[in-house]
Amino acid sequence: MPKDIPVIEQILSANDQIAEQNRERLAKNRVHTINIMAAPGAGKTSLILSAIRGLRGIRRIGVIEGDVASDVDSVKIRQEGIPVVQINTGGGCHLDASQIRVALDQLPLNEIDLLFIENVGNLICPVGFDLGEQTRLAITSIPEGDDKPYKYPSIFHEVDALVISKIDLLPYIPFNIVEYRRLVRSIKPEIQLFEVSVVTGDGLAEWLEWLKTLSPRT
């Protein structure tokens, strides 16, 4: 094949190379980074806000917000007095490592312990793109239904942790949470599982405790 025709493998490895550079840069600055992936409306921003409020004075947090359009989420983060960068992808269905590299230039990395990257709302595309994070987290919400591991298996394979969100809605929605836990663990036995409601506060203590262990203060 002629040298000047790019092939998919080269494009992917370009992303992986930049992701590796991001990871080294973050490690050098002692920033622990979590890439949060979920469907639209699963509660990504609310979960980040719960961490900001629950860890205030305990960990220094920064946020990169990924959206197709708008800055509604980053405005909420900014109101908490937290450094935040918004990435608008246009029509893009996921963030990539080069977008994160640009965003890192805008953040005071030496003043951040824990960096959340809120990926574009999507259960499919973000899974294939390493951003340079140390930890990959998915959120699935109770109203999305308990069949998601069958229909979107990759994301459950690929993440380190899963937050099952909106558990306050369990009384109103048919959702077999015992079976759901079993199914998720059958795909990924070592996954960290959290069951959380930001409305009632249920499960938030475990979620915050885990975030502290990820980013020990030095």
Place this chain on the structure above:
Amino acid sequence: MPKDIPVIEQILSANDQIAEQNRERLAKNRVHTINIMAAPGAGKTSLILSAIRGLRGIRRIGVIEGDVASDVDSVKIRQEGIPVVQINTGGGCHLDASQIRVALDQLPLNEIDLLFIENVGNLICPVGFDLGEQTRLAITSIPEGDDKPYKYPSIFHEVDALVISKIDLLPYIPFNIVEYRRLVRSIKPEIQLFEVSVVTGDGLAEWLEWLKTLSPRT
């Protein structure tokens, strides 16, 4: 540019060409086709099931199910005695016209009045791909929150109709439905809006009535 290097414009137009062929074929068979697009868990399959049950004996329905993986949805459709074809995209985040062409070969088109295509659960990717449908429908559910038109404007621009689903959950979730209607209509003034709960049955009569007007029996 050498002739043998495909460019994106040509690929897109190949999809559009096949979509046009699908549309002609469907018209010739007097099949009205609705492409349903929504985030994971918005209630696409439940809404299709409501139409199957509500229009039994009134319209003959067929279904094409698009999923990254699994056949859990098409099994539910099949249990209703309805012709259904499952398309599994592997990692693909949307259906395309050539997949639909193959699916149409598997369906008894002359015995179908109304064909639902359930696209892959995704608010972003499906919008750019004409499948040959006559009508484009989006579903957004109450638990996804009322900020979706800001964050995913394209889908609201591109559809003919929007079903706001799971309205039975309004008492438990902060969601300003008056503002949501206004916002959606500011993006697309002529959009058909339905507010539905398949649990309580609210709004189903209007939804079924509209489906009947789309596919007048000949």
